[in-house]
Amino acid sequence: MFRWLAGTIALGMVASQALAADPTEIHIGYLGKASVKSKLSLVEQPADNDGVAGAKLGIEDNNTTGKFLNQRFTLDEIRLKDGDDVVKAADELAGRAPFIVTNLPADETLKVADRLRDRGTVLLNAGATDDRLREQDCRANVIHVAPTRTMLADALAQYLVWKQWKRWFLVSGSHDNDKLFADALRRAATRFGAKIVQEKTFEDTGGARRTDSGVTLIQRQMPVFTQQIPTYDVLVAADESDVFAAYLPYRTWDPRPVAGSAGLVPTSWDAAQDQWGAVQMQNRFLKLNQRRMTALDMQAWTATRMIGEATSRTNSGDPKKVIDFIKGPDFSVAAFKGTKLTLRDWNLQLRQPILLVDGRMVVSVSPQEGFLHQVSELDTLGLDRPETKCKLK
Amino acid sequence: MPPRIVLAVAAAWFAAASPAAAYVAYVSNEKSNTVSVIDTESWTVTATIKVGQRPRGIEFTRDGKFVMVAVGDDDTIQVIDAKTQKIVDTLPSGPDPELFTQDAAGKIMYVANENDNTVTVIDLEKRARIGDVQVGVEPEGMTISPDGKILINTSETTNMAHFIDTATRQIVANVLVDARPRFAEFKRDSSELWVSSEIGGTVSIIDPAKREVTGKITFDIPGLRREAIQPVGIGMTKDGKTAFIALGPANRVAVVDATSHKVTKYLLVGQRVWHMDFTPDEKYLLVTNGVSNDVSVIDVAAQKVIKTIQVGELPWGITIANKP
Structure with missing residues (x-):
C-alpha cells in the first residue's frame, strides 16, 4: 500500500513537472523582399532564400541550445512581392513576433520601425547598409546587424593603405546607392591617408546583363574607359548596383588591381571564410540549405543568434528583458570572426570585423594591425561615437 | 679504465639516477598533418610522424603505450605505437573529431x-563505437570528473558545459558559460571545474556539486586590447594550487593562484598559444604556439619560459608521458 502510494505521488510529481515544463516559445519574424536582383556574374546569382536561409539556421542553432533551457524558437517569414504593402506585412508579423529580422531598403525599414514603435516590436536590420539609418535617421527600436557602407569602405581602405596602394582611381556608378558607397570610400581615403587621383562615373545606360557576344564588347569598352588616368596604384569601384565593376579586373588600360565592388571586396561574410571555427558553420549551412552561405545569410543568422544569446543569458522569453540585455553592457555574440561582436550603444550598430575577399579566398580581415582605438579597434571601422549624428528615440 | 668508458658509465649511472627526465612529448601540427615527437632531455624534435588530415586533439593511452590523435578532416582517430612511432590503428569516431578524453581505466573514450552536435563513446579495447550523446552546437572541450561519474562536454555555439552521467549517458545538467567554451578541467579534489571561454575572454569556475558558476577569472594585460585575450588551454598542478591558462593571440600564459583565482603573472610565450601539458614530474609545462610554429617550455617552479622548440606548422595539442 505504502509503495503504491509513493508511486502515485511520484507519478503526480512527474506529471506536474511535465506541465510546468511547457517550453517558452520565442517567435522571430523575417521580413524581406521576394524578388532578387540579377547579378553580372552567373555564379553570384542570389538564391531565392538568400538571407532567410541564414535565419533558419540561426533558429536551428537556437533550438539546439534551447532544448537544454526549455526554450523553443520559431521563424515567421513574410517575403514581399513587388507592390505588396510593407506596413501591412509588418503589422501582421508583429502580431506574432516581438522581434523582426528585416532585409528592406532604408526607407521601408524606417516606415516599419515607426509603425511598430508603439507596440514595442524591435527590428534587427540584416540588410540595409545605409549609414543614415544609424545616424540622423536612427531609431531606438532598430538594431543594425548589417555593417554600414562606411564600415565596409574603412575596412578596405585600411588594407589598401597597409599595402601602400595609396593612389586611387575611383569609379562610381550612376545610381544613388553607388554614390553613397563612393561617398564612404572618399571619406575612408581621407581618414586613412589615401589619395584619389581621379574620379569617373560609369553611367548605367540600361541594357541586358547577358548577351551571347558580351565579352567582345566589354573587352573594347573597359580599357578605353580606364585610359589616360594619372598614375595610380589601385582602381576602386563603387558599384552596388552591379552594372560594371565585375567587368573591370584584367581589363583596365594600365595593369592595376581592382577593389571595392569587384576584385578585392569588403564583406561581412564569404563562403570561403574558414578561420576561427567557421568551417563548422559553413558545413551546417550547406547541410541545411544545399548551397553556400552569403553575407546576407550570415547577417540574418547573426540577428537570430543575438536573440538566442539574449534569451539563454536571461533565461527568459520576455521581449523587454531580451532587448534590454542586448542593449546592455554585458551583451556579446560570437560569429566566427575571431572576436566577440558587441553593440555600439550610441546607435545600436553591431561592431564586427570585415572580411576582404576575392571571390575564392579570404585575403585579409580588417581592422588591420596598427589601427588603434581607445575603446575597441572595431571602432576604427565606420562612424565613431564623437562623429555620430544619432539621438536614439 | 680509459676515460671514455668512465664517461659512458657515468652517463649511464646518471641516466638511471634521474629517470624523471626521460619523457617524450607528442605535438599535433594542425596544418602540416604531422605529429612532432620531442625528447624532454635534449629538448629537441627526434621524429616527425605523418598522420591524417588536420590533427588536433592528442593524448597518450593510460598505459602510455599508444598515442591517439584526432584527425578531423579524415573523420577518424589514429593510434600511434609509442615504441615504433608508427600508426597502427584507427578508432571509429564520429565526423570531425576534435578533442577527446578517457576514463581512468583507459577503457572508454569520449570524443567531441x-x-x-554529438559526443561519441568508444570502447578502446574493442575499438568499437558503443554510443552517442546529443549535446549542444559544436561540441569541443572534454573532461571527466576524478571519480569518473561525470563527463563534461562544452559546446562552442551553445555556450554551455554539459554534465553527462557516464553510467546512463544522459545529460544531467547544463551550465551556461561565456562565449565559445573551449576547454574544461577539474581540480583533482573535484572541488572545482574550470571552463575557458575563448571569445568571452574568461574562465568560469563551476561548483561541480551545485552545478553552477561560482566565480570567473578575468585577464587584464596592460597595452593589449581586450579582444586579443582568448583563454583556451588550462593546466593545473596536482596539488590544485597553481593553474596555467593559455591566452591565445595574447601570446601569454597566465599563472593563476588556483585558490584565490587571481592572476599572479603573465608569461610571454610564442604566438597564439593554444594547449599545454605537464611533464609527469610537473617540473615543466609545455605549451603549443600555433602561429609561431613552436613549443615553449615553462619551468613550473620558477614560472619562467626556459626554452622554445620549433615544430611543424600550427601546433595545436600536446601530450607527454614516460619514454616507452
Missing part, C-alpha cells in the same frame, strides 16, 4: 564531434 564538432560537425554533428
Whole structure:
C-alpha cells in the first residue's frame, strides 16, 4: 500500500513537472523582399532564400541550445512581392513576433520601425547598409546587424593603405546607392591617408546583363574607359548596383588591381571564410540549405543568434528583458570572426570585423594591425561615437 | 679504465639516477598533418610522424603505450605505437573529431564531434563505437570528473558545459558559460571545474556539486586590447594550487593562484598559444604556439619560459608521458 502510494505521488510529481515544463516559445519574424536582383556574374546569382536561409539556421542553432533551457524558437517569414504593402506585412508579423529580422531598403525599414514603435516590436536590420539609418535617421527600436557602407569602405581602405596602394582611381556608378558607397570610400581615403587621383562615373545606360557576344564588347569598352588616368596604384569601384565593376579586373588600360565592388571586396561574410571555427558553420549551412552561405545569410543568422544569446543569458522569453540585455553592457555574440561582436550603444550598430575577399579566398580581415582605438579597434571601422549624428528615440 | 668508458658509465649511472627526465612529448601540427615527437632531455624534435588530415586533439593511452590523435578532416582517430612511432590503428569516431578524453581505466573514450552536435563513446579495447550523446552546437572541450561519474562536454555555439552521467549517458545538467567554451578541467579534489571561454575572454569556475558558476577569472594585460585575450588551454598542478591558462593571440600564459583565482603573472610565450601539458614530474609545462610554429617550455617552479622548440606548422595539442 505504502509503495503504491509513493508511486502515485511520484507519478503526480512527474506529471506536474511535465506541465510546468511547457517550453517558452520565442517567435522571430523575417521580413524581406521576394524578388532578387540579377547579378553580372552567373555564379553570384542570389538564391531565392538568400538571407532567410541564414535565419533558419540561426533558429536551428537556437533550438539546439534551447532544448537544454526549455526554450523553443520559431521563424515567421513574410517575403514581399513587388507592390505588396510593407506596413501591412509588418503589422501582421508583429502580431506574432516581438522581434523582426528585416532585409528592406532604408526607407521601408524606417516606415516599419515607426509603425511598430508603439507596440514595442524591435527590428534587427540584416540588410540595409545605409549609414543614415544609424545616424540622423536612427531609431531606438532598430538594431543594425548589417555593417554600414562606411564600415565596409574603412575596412578596405585600411588594407589598401597597409599595402601602400595609396593612389586611387575611383569609379562610381550612376545610381544613388553607388554614390553613397563612393561617398564612404572618399571619406575612408581621407581618414586613412589615401589619395584619389581621379574620379569617373560609369553611367548605367540600361541594357541586358547577358548577351551571347558580351565579352567582345566589354573587352573594347573597359580599357578605353580606364585610359589616360594619372598614375595610380589601385582602381576602386563603387558599384552596388552591379552594372560594371565585375567587368573591370584584367581589363583596365594600365595593369592595376581592382577593389571595392569587384576584385578585392569588403564583406561581412564569404563562403570561403574558414578561420576561427567557421568551417563548422559553413558545413551546417550547406547541410541545411544545399548551397553556400552569403553575407546576407550570415547577417540574418547573426540577428537570430543575438536573440538566442539574449534569451539563454536571461533565461527568459520576455521581449523587454531580451532587448534590454542586448542593449546592455554585458551583451556579446560570437560569429566566427575571431572576436566577440558587441553593440555600439550610441546607435545600436553591431561592431564586427570585415572580411576582404576575392571571390575564392579570404585575403585579409580588417581592422588591420596598427589601427588603434581607445575603446575597441572595431571602432576604427565606420562612424565613431564623437562623429555620430544619432539621438536614439 | 680509459676515460671514455668512465664517461659512458657515468652517463649511464646518471641516466638511471634521474629517470624523471626521460619523457617524450607528442605535438599535433594542425596544418602540416604531422605529429612532432620531442625528447624532454635534449629538448629537441627526434621524429616527425605523418598522420591524417588536420590533427588536433592528442593524448597518450593510460598505459602510455599508444598515442591517439584526432584527425578531423579524415573523420577518424589514429593510434600511434609509442615504441615504433608508427600508426597502427584507427578508432571509429564520429565526423570531425576534435578533442577527446578517457576514463581512468583507459577503457572508454569520449570524443567531441564538432560537425554533428554529438559526443561519441568508444570502447578502446574493442575499438568499437558503443554510443552517442546529443549535446549542444559544436561540441569541443572534454573532461571527466576524478571519480569518473561525470563527463563534461562544452559546446562552442551553445555556450554551455554539459554534465553527462557516464553510467546512463544522459545529460544531467547544463551550465551556461561565456562565449565559445573551449576547454574544461577539474581540480583533482573535484572541488572545482574550470571552463575557458575563448571569445568571452574568461574562465568560469563551476561548483561541480551545485552545478553552477561560482566565480570567473578575468585577464587584464596592460597595452593589449581586450579582444586579443582568448583563454583556451588550462593546466593545473596536482596539488590544485597553481593553474596555467593559455591566452591565445595574447601570446601569454597566465599563472593563476588556483585558490584565490587571481592572476599572479603573465608569461610571454610564442604566438597564439593554444594547449599545454605537464611533464609527469610537473617540473615543466609545455605549451603549443600555433602561429609561431613552436613549443615553449615553462619551468613550473620558477614560472619562467626556459626554452622554445620549433615544430611543424600550427601546433595545436600536446601530450607527454614516460619514454616507452
